[in-house]
Amino acid sequence: MEKKLQELKKRLKEIYDIHSSMSLLNWDQNTYMPKLAGDARGSQMATLGRIAHEKMTDSRLGELLDELAEQADQLPFDSNEASLIRVAKREYEKETKVPAEFISRFYQHTSQTYQAWVEARAEDDFGKVAPYLEQTLELSREYAHYFPGFEHIADPLIDRADYGMKANALRVLFGELREQLVPLVEQVTALPAVSQACIKQTFPKEKQLAYVKELIGKMGFDFDRGRLDLAPHPFMIKFAHGDVRITTRVNEQDLSEVLFSTIHETGHALYELGIDARFEGTPLHRGTSSGVHESQSRLWENIVGRSRGFWEAHYPSLQAAFPAQLGNVTLDEFYRAINHVERSLIRTDADELTYNLHVIIRFDLELAMLEGNLKVKDLPEMWRHRYQSDLGIAPSDDKHGVLQDIHWYFDFIGGMFQGYTLGNILSCQFYDAACQAHPEIPSEIAKGNVSVLHGWLKEHVYRHGGKWTATELVRRATGSDMTIAPYIAYLKRKAGELYLDR
Structure with a gap:
């Protein structure tokens, strides 16, 4: 079990590092990034988002989590190891429901939308960002439908930030x-x-x-x-x-x-x-x-x-x-x-x-x-x-x-x-x-x-x-x-x- 836990942590660390890199790009975009860098930043975010998603949905990670979940019953519920297995498995099951192509498309779109919002807000012109927001709405609905059986279409979206809330x-x-x-x-x-x-x-x-x-x-x-x-x-x-x-x-x-x-x-x-x-x-x-x-x-x-x-x-x-x-x-x-x-x-x-x-x-x-x-x-x-x-x-x-x-x-x-x-x-x-x-x-x-x-x-x-x-x-x-x-x-x-x- 210890060997499998180490493999799990190594795989999760790679994903963590990619998300951290994306966060750094996001920080830069919200602070000091040049105005005309938006398209390139969208492409960068889309690429990293796709790679992170591919790693998070790798079949070997799923097999590893299944194997560890079977053995986790031997551990106290509140142990760090059992908690890691439990949370990582929940994240894996959620990520595997969403296609990598969607993740890439979404990051590309939101980077462009952010730039459009900055300009629209400065010019007090909602019409400038409205077409982007319409697409965001469609993407939001599309995401929700990757999780069938929801009580309300917003539930899968709420789950991303406040797990378990309806x-x-x-x-x-x-x-x-x-x-x-x-x-x-x-x-x-x-x-x-x-x-x-x-x-x-x-x-x-x-x-x-x-x-x-x-x-x-x-x-x-x-x-x-x-x-x-x-x-x-x-x-x-x-x-x-x-x-x-x-x-x-x-x-x-x-x-x-x-x-x-x-x-x-x-x-x-x-x-x-x-x-x-x-x-x-x-x-x-x-x-x-x-x-x-x-x-x-x-x-x-x-x-x-x-x-x-x-x-x-x-x-x-x-x-x-x-x-x-x-x-x-x-x-x-x-x-x-x-x-x-x-x-x-x-x-x-x-x-x-x-x-x-x-x-x-x-x-x-x-x-x-x-x-x-x-x-x-x-x-x-x-x-x-x-x-x-x-x-x-x-x-x-x-x-x-x-x-x-x-x-x-x-x-x-x-x-x-x-x-x-x-x-x-x-x-x-x-x-x-x-x-x-x-x-x-x-x-x-x-x-x-x-x-x-x-x-x-x-x-x-x-x-x-x-x-x-x-x-x-x-x-x-x-x-x-x-x-x-x-x-x-x-x-x-x-x-x-x-x-x-x-």
Whole structure:
């Protein structure tokens, strides 16, 4: 069995290296790649994607996994070896359902679509990317049909990011959440708006970058294993255990953008940096699902990063970095400004209370497209309609509407947005479990010490990587299945503190 395990790991390492190389090309495309390199990059991605798919669907790998699966019964379920066999076999069975020709065609198309989106967004011209998006929709449907027997056409797409989650169950979950949020949002937004003037001044770009770089270092981001760069749409990406990168964006007229985009991506990076190094080169060396991954970015961005305690520790250094802008601004004024609630158009800039309404709109629209109930050409108008009906505000252009998010323009339509709301829900569940184990966490954060929280997360979430499904991980870490109760309690408590009880 040991000899077969070594052969399995060698084969998986080759696939891991190819995907890491593709990630590096993707990072370059999203940061510094020349404008006219898009076609060549699409070809490169298509070639590597095809090679990786061929290796992942090699019949010898299937035989090896079958042989090991028979012997895995002799191993404890929670052993690293049994987990590797289990996860790799699941991945193999999924990959063998999809033809290599499709993978190559898809990567070629999405590289071209991304370039078209960049131009369409800059020119506020949805028509420029609409034909590409129509093809993306057809490719998304084609992918789903490689997995017959699905309950909903979106299920195979959702499975890619959040294994085991189903479209119909998510509709119910999101419906319950929306019922709780809509009246709360209406109640809060009916009150006088909180002033954001203190964070809407002019903050020099280089000083912003210098500050957040120092801040995330204090949070545990290891610059010997990562770096921080600029990109139009902030993201985290990993190439190896010793190479985890994040990007951010800077708005010189809004300090909150760089602060919370950077903290958000740092949350993702801390997860990847905390995975057991022994898993490198295998499918276990990654976050277990989109929802769990997002729970970490939202936990650090919102529960920690927007807490009063966090800024009790760090606001003096922020004032020192920007004395002209913040020297006479109190902590209370700053805390209220970074936690303002308003109906807005941009998902990534949305406050905690309204954020999930943005996600639910996107989730509903992509399901409607996949079901054939919404045509791509009608997407901008339906987007405006839903924003008006759900958030009471509608975009006057597509740049702030259907073109604002990158997701549909570099991947499939379906299966990506649900992770954001799942992450919000789980962020509170994980944080509550950590505080139950270590009640001193809030007071330690207020002293500038996040190591107790970080340590609990590394032990109960990060180090396991992809060893457990999201459902298994949540049960093991928190002692219960996923529940919206801690999240709703958190939002109501914070809304009361900032708005309703004043």
